Amino acid sequence: QQQVKQSPQSLIVQKGGISIINCAYENTAFDYFPWYQQFPGKGPALLIAIRPDVSEKKEGRFTISFNKSAKQFSLHIMDSQPGDSATYFCAARRFTGNQFYFGTGTSLTVIP
Amino acid sequence: GAGVSQSPSNKVTEKGKDVELRCDPISGHTALYWYRQSLGQGLEFLIYFQGNSAPDKSGLPSDRFSAERTGGSVSTLTIQRTQQEDSAVYLCASSFTSGTGELFFGEGSRLTVL
Numbered sequence: 001q002q003q004v005k006q007s008p009q010s011l012i013v014q015k016g017g018i019s020i021i022n023c024a025y026e027n028t029a030f031d032y033f034p035w036y037q038q039f040p041g042k043g044p045a046l047l048i049a050i051r052p053d054v055s056e057k058k059e060g061r062f063t064i065s066f067n068k069s070a071k072q073f074s075l076h077i078m079d080s081q082p083g084d085s086a087t088y089f090c091a092a093r094r095f096t097g098n099q100f101y102f103g104t105g106t107s108l109t110v111i112p
Numbered sequence: 113g114a115g116v117s118q119s120p121s122n123k124v125t126e127k128g129k130d131v132e133l134r135c136d137p138i139s140g141h142t143a144l145y146w147y148r149q150s151l152g153q154g155l156e157f158l159i160y161f162q163g164n165s166a167p168d169k170s171g172l173p174s175d176r177f178s179a180e181r182t183g184g185s186v187s188t189l190t191i192q193r194t195q196q197e198d199s200a201v202y203l204c205a206s207s208f209t210s211g212t213g214e215l216f217f218g219e220g221s222r223l224t225v226l
Contacts, residue, residue, distance in 0.1 A: 006154070034214070043116070043203055043217030044155070089155060098143060098162065098209055104154035 003027060004092050006103025013110050019077040021106045023090035026071060030092040030101075035064065035075050038087045038105075047088070048075070080110045114138070116218035118204050124224045125194055133189040133221045137206030144187050145207075145215065146179060150200040158202075161187065162209060194225045 006023045013019045023033075032051055036044035050057045050064040050073065057064045063076040077084055090103040117136040125131050137144050146158040157171035161181040172178070176194075181187040191198055201222050205215040 032213070036215075036217075041219065043205075043219045044215075045217065046214050049214070093213065097160075097168065098207075098213055099157070099160060099168065100145070100215060101157070102147075102155040 002104070003101035004090060004103045006090050006106060008106060009104065010107040011109070013080045013108065015080060015082060015110055015112050017080050017110075019075075019080045019084065019108055019110070021075045021088055021090070021108075022072065023074065023092075023103050024070075024072045025092050025101075027092070027094065027101075028071075029094050029096060031095040032093040033064070033066065033073050034091050034093070034100075035062075036089040036091060036102075038089065044089055077108075080108075082110045082112050084108060085110050116204055116206050116216050118202075118218035118221050120221055121219065122222045122224075124226065126226050127196060128193055130190065130192045131194055131223060133191075133202050133204075133223070135187045135189070135204030135206075135218060137185065137187070137204070138216055139185075141206035141208055141216070142184070143207045143209050143213065144181055145205045146187070146189050147203045147205065148200045149203055149220070155203065158189070191223075194223075196225045199223055199225045 034049035035047045037047040038044040061078045066073045119134045142163045144161040147155040159179045160168040176192045179189045201220040203220045205217045207213045
């Protein structure tokens with residue numbers, strides 16, 4: 001049973017465009033929603049994260065939008081660059097037990 | 113400061129052999145996680161250690177998989193009688209349990225079972 005559902009599986013965007021990745025969850029016990037970025041041959045690294053009491057968080061070109069009532073959150077990458085080409089994972093943490101659940105990942109390719 | 117260190121980075125083994133994968137977490141991190149990443153797949157939770165508490169083994173796919181964490185630090189994931197479907201990248205992550213509990217991942221151990 002996939003606790004966090006992520007889409008799309010892959011995404012191709014022109015340089016300068018907006019990349020949007022969506023995630024949805026069911027468990028209301030989740031209290032922290034991070035996004036991880038993974039380059040080939042490397043482990044995932046934290047990109048940006050949000051708590052459910054906030055509807056939006058922005059860090060540079062990266063923004064998380066969070067809709068608590070719909071149990072959905074998304075990552076927006078503005079002015080996408082070729083260096084953003086990577087796999088992106090959304091995740092949700094269940095506070096009880098400190099357990100993290102990951103989406104299936106989105107492979108982003110930004111075309112120059 | 114060093115990050116999460118995993119070894120070996122690559123392991124090729126024959127079907128039926130046992131393998132051990134090692135994880136050295138960031139010093140002071142009380143939580144340690146093992147995940148499995150198969151080609152084109154997401155991160156599959158395997159096991160979670162938190163301090164001296166009993167580990168959460170709910171993600172281990174079969175009794176061929178086991179893990180231990182010695183002295184609250186280094187962890188070893190053991191796969192017995194390896195099968196071809198065990199081929200994957202095994203990722204270790206560590207974190208503090210207070211605050212956000214951000215996970216810090218190692219670069220993984222790529223296991224290939226022939």
